[in-house]
Amino acid sequence: MRVLVAEDLYLLRDGMVRLIEAYGHEVVATAATGPETLDALLKWRPDVSVVDVRMPPDQSDEGLRAALAARAEVPGLPVLILSQHVEQLYARELLADGAGGIGYFLKESVFDGGQFVDALERVAGGGTAMDPAVIAKLLAGGSATRRLGGLTEREHAVLALMAEGLSNQAIGRRLFLSDSAISKYTTSMFGKLGITDDEAGNRRVLAVLAYLNNP
Amino acid sequence: MRQVVSWASGACVGFVRACAVTVVSMLVPAVWAAAVAWGIWWGAANPWSWVGPLVLVCVGTLALSRPVCRTVRHLVAKWTATTVPAGYRQAAPVTQLSTGYWWNGRSYERTRRDALLDQRTRNRWRDPATWRDLRFTAIVPFTAGVVAAVPPAGIAVAVLGLGRPDLAPRLAGVLGLVVAIASAPYAWRPVEPVAVRFLRPSPAMLLAGRVDELTAQRADTTVAQAAEIRRIERDLHDGAQARLVGLGLSLATAEKLMETDPERARALLREARAGATASLTELRELVRGINPPVLNERGLVDAVRAFALDSPLETTVDADVRGPLDPPVEAALYFGIAELAANAAKHAHATRARISLTQDDTGLAVEVEDDGRGGAAMRPGGGLEGLRRRLAVFDGTVEITSPDGGPTRVRMMVPCASS
Numbered sequence: 235m236r237v238l239v240a241e242d243l244y245l246l247r248d249g250m251v252r253l254i255e256a257y258g259h260e261v262v263a264t265a266a267t268g269p270e271t272l273d274a275l276l277k278w279r280p281d282v283s284v285v286d287v288r289m290p291p292d293q294s295d296e297g298l299r300a301a302l303a304a305r306a307e308v309p310g311l312p313v314l315i316l317s318q319h320v321e322q323l324y325a326r327e328l329l330a331d332g333a334g335g336i337g338y339f340l341k342e343s344v345f346d347g348g349q350f351v352d353a354l355e356r357v358a359g360g361g362t363a364m365d366p367a368v369i370a371k372l373l374a375g376g377s378a379t380r381r382l383g384g385l386t387e388r389e390h391a392v393l394a395l396m397a398e399g400l401s402n403q404a405i406g407r408r409l410f411l412s413d414s415a416i417s418k419y420t421t422s423m424f425g426k427l428g429i430t431d432d433e434a435g436n437r438r439v440l441a442v443l444a445y446l447n448n449p
Numbered sequence: 450m451r452q453v454v455s456w457a458s459g460a461c462v463g464f465v466r467a468c469a470v471t472v473v474s475m476l477v478p479a480v481w482a483a484a485v486a487w488g489i490w491w492g493a494a495n496p497w498s499w500v501g502p503l504v505l506v507c508v509g510t511l512a513l514s515r516p517v518c519r520t521v522r523h524l525v526a527k528w529t530a531t532t533v534p535a536g537y538r539q540a541a542p543v544t545q546l547s548t549g550y551w552w553n554g555r556s557y558e559r560t561r562r563d564a565l566l567d568q569r570t571r572n573r574w575r576d577p578a579t580w581r582d583l584r585f586t587a588i589v590p591f592t593a594g595v596v597a598a599v600p601p602a603g604i605a606v607a608v609l610g611l612g613r614p615d616l617a618p619r620l621a622g623v624l625g626l627v628v629a630i631a632s633a634p635y636a637w638r639p640v641e642p643v644a645v646r647f648l649r650p651s652p653a654m655l656l657a658g659r660v661d662e663l664t665a666q667r668a669d670t671t672v673a674q675a676a677e678i679r680r681i682e683r684d685l686h687d688g689a690q691a692r693l694v695g696l697g698l699s700l701a702t703a704e705k706l707m708e709t710d711p712e713r714a715r716a717l718l719r720e721a722r723a724g725a726t727a728s729l730t731e732l733r734e735l736v737r738g739i740n741p742p743v744l745n746e747r748g749l750v751d752a753v754r755a756f757a758l759d760s761p762l763e764t765t766v767d768a769d770v771r772g773p774l775d776p777p778v779e780a781a782l783y784f785g786i787a788e789l790a791a792n793a794a795k796h797a798h799a800t801r802a803r804i805s806l807t808q809d810d811t812g813l814a815v816e817v818e819d820d821g822r823g824g825a826a827m828r829p830g831g832g833l834e835g836l837r838r839r840l841a842v843f844d845g846t847v848e849i850t851s852p853d854g855g856p857t858r859v860r861m862m863v864p865c866a867s868s
Contacts, residue, residue, distance in 0.1 A: 288746060295746040319733050319742045323755040342726045371759070 235259040235358055238283035240271040240297055241316070242290055250284060250344060257351040268296025275304035275311065282312040282358035286341075287324065298324055310335045312357045317341065320371045325364070337363035337399070356399045363399035370394075389423045392416065459634045464604075466528060466637035467597045473520050474594030474640075477586045480509035510586065518582040518648060521589070525644045528637075536650030536658070538576045540568055577654060585647045593640040600636050603629025666842050673839075677739075684735050692728040696721050740780055749779040753786055753804055760802070762794055762819070767805040770813065778843050778863055782815055785836050785847075789817040789859050792832065797821020797857055812864035823855035836861075 237254050239261055241247040251261045263278050265271040267290045275283060289296040301313045314337035315328060328336045337357040343365055344350045353363035385393065388409075395405045406416045484502035491498030522533050541554025543564045550557045551564035555571055558564035573579055603625040610622020650658075703717040736742065744752035750768040757764035774782075786804060793799040799821030807814050827833045827849060837847045845863035 288742075293745075319737065321743055321755055322758040323743060323751060326758075340729075342729045345722045345725060 235355065236262045236278070236281045237354065238263045238265070238274055238278055238280040240265040240274070240283060240285040240289070240300070242266045242286060242288075246286075246341070246344075253344065253347050254284075254351065254354070257347065259351070259354075267291060268300045271297060272300040272303055275300065275313075276307060279308065279311070282314060282354050284314050284316060284354070287315060287317040295324070298327070302327065305331065305333070309333050310360065312360065313337070314339060314354055314357045314363065316344070320365070320368050322371060325368055329362070334360045334362060338368050339363070339365040340367050353399065361399050362397065364397050366398055369397045384426045385423060389419050389426070392419045393423060396420070456634075460630060461633075463634035463637060464600050464629070466524075467600045467633060469524060470593060470597035470637045470640050471601055473517055473524070474589040474597065476517055477510055477513050478590045478594075480513065481506055484509070510583065514582045514586040515579070517586050517589075521585075521640065521644050522648065525641050529641050531641055531645060533644050533648050534650055535578065536654050537578045538572055540572055543568065577651065581648065581651070585644075588647055589640075589643060593637075593643045596639045597636050600629040600633045603627075603632070666838070669838055670842055681735065681739065684731075688731045689728045689735070692724050692731070696724045696728070699724065741783065744779060744783055749774060749783060750806060752779075752783050753806065756783070756787060756790070757804065760790055760794075762790060762799060762802045764790070764802045764804060767803075770806050770808045772808070772865075774813065774865060778813075778845075778865065781839050781843065781845070782813070782861060782863065785840065785861055786815060786817060788832060788836060790819075792825065793817070793819035793821050793857065797823065797825065797855065799855075799857075808865075812862055815861045816858065817861075818856055818858045821855050821857055822853075823851045823857050824853045825849055825851035825857050825859075833859075 237259050239247055239250050239254070241250065241264075247264055247266070251264065254261055262280055263274045265274045269291075271283075271285060271289065283301075285297045285301045287295055287298045289300075298315060301315060305311050305313065309331070310333040312335035313328075315324070316339055317324065318341055320340065325338050328338060335357055337353055339350070339353060343353070356363045391409060392405055395408055400408065402413060402416045402420070405411075406413050409416075411419075484505040487505065488498050488502040491501070519535070522535060526532050543551055543553045543561060545561070546552050546557075550559060551561050553564040553568040556564075556567055558567055606625030607622045607629065610618040610620075610625060613619060613622075699717045699721040703714040703721065706714040706717065741752055741756075743755045747755075750766075750770050753768070754766050757766045790802055790804075793802050797819055799819035802817060802819045804818075805816045807816075825833065827837065827847075833847065833849060840847055840861060840863060843863050845861060848860040848862070849857070851857040851859075
């Protein structure tokens, strides 16, 4: 897997490069500012990139904007965003194109190397990977709870894990349920959220989008 | 017909007002006239005959100037809705010191009565407002007073003239009546411009008032900032800093145990990782309390949108903001909005809120409206009062409309240059 690391703090960037290489992946480029990130993303077209939200020169949301700009140019370019804090607004903007290949993680998630690299691989494969904290915040948000009023508690739990990016098997293991039970829940959930089987997009991404989008 | 009735009622009201202005403004000249009459009655040859009337003029003018001015202010405010600020100096509190003496802000006195007496005379003589009142009582009879006296004088002429059998006085009486009726709706009006021109506090006094206000604001801001810094220091010291020390200790122990007991070392490393995550969470909360990250990264409008997404209320945001704002103004408005939304959820039991931000040439207006039960009011020491004081630093204002039963609408207004 060819990875790009965009992070302005040297220590963190270096740590991530070492971590990714320790798991046997190749870091093709690094970037330290917003414009550099955009250039590198378009030049290298990595299998997946790790991008920090806040970067120089403005110390604003430069990284996020570089990622969105690159994805506008190359649809579905897999990006895992790292942030110091959970922001629904940013998660929404990332998922808005419905193309998948998106992750949004808190910075401390890199402490758990296995989980972090696992998420990178999922994003590289076109899936979504959301930090549990991000999902918790999204589901706790007032508007989401109201829109999801129709879901049962169990379906809610399945949706939350699905939004994190877990597969049906993994969700089943987490909730101590059989695969068939999980697929029953997902089918009824997709029905309630108005997502049909023949939908061309990634149904899991669409499910996450269903509660992110305004009613 | 209706026009005639309304004109007649206007004339009646005007006549009553003109009479009131005449009485108030002619009170002091009446005292002067009485003094002159007294002097003449005593006879100009007697030197003592000058002293009594002179004392009467001085004491009468001094005693009447303030009540006359107060009445004029009251009448002008009632009739024209023009407020003429009084601007008298406020008396400092009189306090007893540990020595037993009384301090009135200027001097030490043996008793409370002396302190108050000294303060009152001092205020009376030193206050520029007193001299302004005196000047006004001298000016008003010859300006607004003369004009306002026309309708009553016309009526007086009419009453006297029409009672006579001769033609000339009767003609004069008719003329007086016509003048009185024609001038009645307008004769009282000059009192307003005269009061505004001569009774308003001088620019120096307005400045002095503004300085007092700013001094109080500066004191508020300094106290609030110091408290905030103390809170941050305490949170860092008790939370993140302590955790990081613990983390270092765990790592040191793990390093030592690596060879002898790898299992325990691994457990310690896991613990250290959990500690690092926890301290990051704590630091994040702390940073969010100082300034929400989206506010730094995107500015007020997106910060409010992000806030609305997280809010337990169903919140809609309309924004029409052109230029970038100063960071302190943005932070004050953001925390103001957050506080209002929290109030709506907690105190008003609202379920929906609407936040609108609009900017025009004069400034930025933020309106927060909820569907709660209302009854919000600015109380001394309350949250809304605190909000008003925080915005006052930027010359901002807060208006609250919150009838019992709701809805509550709060409007924050901050002046800013349009870009």
